[in-house]
Amino acid sequence: MTLLELQNFSCGYGEMIAVRDLSVAVEPGRILALLGPNGAGKTSTILAIMGHVQIKSGSLSVAGNDITRTAALRRVEMGLALVPEGRRLFSDLTVAENLTVGGYSHSRADEKRNLAKVFELFPRLFERRTQLAASLSGGEQQMLAIGRALMSQPKLLLVDELSLGLMPKMVDLCIGALQKLNREEGLAIVLVEQNTARALDVAHQVCVLASGRSVFTGSAESARRDVDLLHSYTGVAA
Numbered sequence: 001m002t003l004l005e006l007q008n009f010s011c012g013y014g015e016m017i018a019v020r021d022l023s024v025a026v027e028p029g030r031i032l033a034l035l036g037p038n039g040a041g042k043t044s045t046i047l048a049i050m051g052h053v054q055i056k057s058g059s060l061s062v063a064g065n066d067i068t069r070t071a072a073l074r075r076v077e078m079g080l081a082l083v084p085e086g087r088r089l090f091s092d093l094t095v096a097e098n099l100t101v102g103g104y105s106h107s108r109a110d111e112k113r114n115l116a117k118v119f120e121l122f123p124r125l126f127e128r129r130t131q132l133a134a135s136l137s138g139g140e141q142q143m144l145a146i147g148r149a150l151m152s153q154p155k156l157l158l159v160d161e162l163s164l165g166l167m168p169k170m171v172d173l174c175i176g177a178l179q180k181l182n183r184e185e186g187l188a189i190v191l192v193e194q195n196t197a198r199a200l201d202v203a204h205q206v207c208v209l210a211s212g213r214s215v216f217t218g219s220a221e222s223a224r225r226d227v228d229l230l231h232s233y234t235g236v237a238a
Contacts, residue, residue, distance in 0.1 A: 001064055040211065062080065082149060089134075098133050146177065
């Protein structure tokens with residue numbers, strides 16, 4: 001069964017339509033790279049999937065269940081989680097406290113088990129667990145943002161601009177962690193990423209947006225072969 005499906009999906013803010021007539025699906029255990037220039041509608045799409053931007057028309061379903069009008073909290077309970085652009089941590093809480101907030105809807109037993117998984121994935125967070133989030137480096141904050149999202153035990157992780165402002169070594173570490181989760185646990189991922197070449201390296205599927213519309217949907221292999229597509233809409237060569 002398709003895990004996430006958008007059909008003729010449009011979303012926006014007030015009277016403004018940010019994304020029009022988008023149809024794309026994510027299968028269980030797959031990584032979808034959502035690519036395109038700034039202002040193309042990538043962030044609006046994933047925020048609408050999470051329930052933070054209004055869906056204007058079309059439908060959104062998770063595991064065959066229509067959630068187009070479902071509240072954001074319920075979407076988390078259904079297995080969606082967001083790693084937002086800019087990380088948006090609780091800067092005056094510790095690493096451990098930020099993680100605990102991410103698992104608020106689960107039992108104490110689940111929380112303990114999920115904390116152990118996050119600390120195994122990111123040992124540095126265990127070392128920094130008593131430090132305030134504001135004291136972490138950019139890369140450590142991104143690890144924490146990923147870890148906080150994982151505390152809700154998602155089936156689908158939405159990651160917005162993972163590499164923004166990070167050193168290449170930290171980008172590799174965070175993307176490697178996502179690949180590990182995808183490969184070993186079957187976690188499906190929607191990745192919005194400015195580093196097109198890096199996104200294509202890890203994705204199974206690709207959707208390219210331009211001016212709020214899809215200009216390509218297909219396999220990552222097909223996208224890599226389409227030199228004109230990459231140059232025109234992402235600014236890089238294959």
